[in-house]
Amino acid sequence: MELKTKKRDKDTEEFRLILNSHSQKITKPRIKILKILKSNNKPLTIAEISEKLTDRKIDLATIYRTMNLFEELRIVNQIDFKDEFKRYELIYDRHHHHHIVCRKCRKVENVEPCLLDNIEHYLKDKGYTEVTHSLEFFGICSECGSKN
Amino acid sequence: MELKTKKRDKDTEEFRLILNSHSQKITKPRIKILKILKSNNKPLTIAEISEKLTDRKIDLATIYRTMNLFEELRIVNQIDFKDEFKRYELIYDRHHHHHIVCRKCRKVENVEPCLLDNIEHYLKDKGYTEVTHSLEFFGICSECGSKN
DNA sequence: ATGGATGCAAATGATTTGCATGAAG
DNA sequence: CTTCATGCAAATCATTTGCATCCAT
Numbered sequence: 001m002e003l004k005t006k007k008r009d010k011d012t013e014e015f016r017l018i019l020n021s022h023s024q025k026i027t028k029p030r031i032k033i034l035k036i037l038k039s040n041n042k043p044l045t046i047a048e049i050s051e052k053l054t055d056r057k058i059d060l061a062t063i064y065r066t067m068n069l070f071e072e073l074r075i076v077n078q079i080d081f082k083d084e085f086k087r088y089e090l091i092y093d094r095h096h097h098h099h100i101v102c103r104k105c106r107k108v109e110n111v112e113p114c115l116l117d118n119i120e121h122y123l124k125d126k127g128y129t130e131v132t133h134s135l136e137f138f139g140i141c142s143e144c145g146s147k148n
Numbered sequence: 149m150e151l152k153t154k155k156r157d158k159d160t161e162e163f164r165l166i167l168n169s170h171s172q173k174i175t176k177p178r179i180k181i182l183k184i185l186k187s188n189n190k191p192l193t194i195a196e197i198s199e200k201l202t203d204r205k206i207d208l209a210t211i212y213r214t215m216n217l218f219e220e221l222r223i224v225n226q227i228d229f230k231d232e233f234k235r236y237e238l239i240y241d242r243h244h245h246h247h248i249v250c251r252k253c254r255k256v257e258n259v260e261p262c263l264l265d266n267i268e269h270y271l272k273d274k275g276y277t278e279v280t281h282s283l284e285f286f287g288i289c290s291e292c293g294s295k296n
Numbered sequence: 297a298t299g300g301a302t303g304c305a306a307a308t309g310a311t312t313t314g315c316a317t318g319a320a321g
Numbered sequence: 322c323t324t325c326a327t328g329c330a331a332a333t334c335a336t337t338t339g340c341a342t343c344c345a346t
Contacts, residue, residue, distance in 0.1 A: 025345055027301060046335080059303045064336060066301095080228035082282070084311090084335080100271055123248055134230070135283040142275030173320055175326060194310085207328045212311060214326095232310075232336090 011035055018092060022073050029058045033066055034075075034090070043079040043087035043099070079134070098135045159183055166240060170221050177206045181214055182223075182238070191227040191235035227282070246283045 015034045019026050036052045037044065044052075046063050067088050070076040076088045079099070163182045167174050184200045185192065192200075194211050215236050218224040224236045248257050 025299095025301065027345075029302075060335095061304080061337075062302055068337095078230055080230070080282070082226055082228070086335090100276060128248060134228070173324090173326065175320075177327075208310095209312075209329080210327055216312095234310090 011038060018075060022075075024069070024073070029062050030066055032058065033063065033070075037076065037088065037090045043077075043081070043089040045085040045087050047085070049088075077134075159186060166223060170223075172217070172221070177210050178214055180206065181211065181218075185224065185236065185238045191225075191229075191237040193233040193235050195233070197236075225282075 011034075012031055015031050016026050018034075019030060024030075032053060033049060036049055040052075046060065046067065049063055049067075050057070050060060067076065067078075070088070071078050075090065075092055077091045079087045079089055081087060081099075159182075160179055163179050164174050166182075167178060172178075180201060181197060184197055188200075194208065194215065197211055197215075198205070198208060215224065215226075219226050219236070223238065223240055225239045227235045227237055229235060
């Protein structure tokens, strides 16, 4: 309880600084959404974010607007798992990584090594600036594979 | 004209074989859509496919159903450029490549080298099967960059 | 005070679906 | 002939938008 409160305050402080550095207003919905994103280790859909708001619900329109803002500010990354939902993940404090998604059970794991810096350099040589990339893997995980 | 007809017939023959090998019926809409995908070098949206149907229009519902079928059969790849539209590209006859999309003008170029086989092996070692990946790059192209 | 964020309701727009008809094997 | 694809219209559902109100600065 004591620990939890401490951690919460520390995160809040961090999020206030981030919003401030982008000249954005510090509001309850924004802080709450950032906390939910931080406490989850996988990309979340809008619906999942909404469900995790246990206390007071935030309007869906607000969540959509907030995520669009965060994406523009590059606070979150929009990730496509080739289903019908867009997913979002915090990027400000994580080292760059990717995902492997099971085509059957939709389980998500992180893929740590990022070996794409050389390709990004190649593109920069071609004249592109602000180069980023989006990389996701898809497969059948061992549990789903053995169940056939 | 003669050449064009020849080429058309050759493609048609190829597409008939592909559909046949998946026990799928050979229909005019399917052949037409495959031809459009083949004669374009970049991933197309449903709307773009529809526009390119100059002679007789195919119903949008049919295009959607066809693309969903082709995706399941792995005849096309669904590609996400982080805008509001899904895009589709033929995969059966191309060597694996990726894209670089300009964030401003949305120009698309191919990125040829694919250096990800080592990561796919790593994932297979972890127990995943049928591993594929989806990789797109985003940046500002030199024209858009100089225009500022 | 005041500009921007939120909530609510309504609109939008891509995608899906039900059903009758038509074409493929 | 029988199954399945197509066209059309209607439905669905994620996402956006307009507007009045509220809150952060």
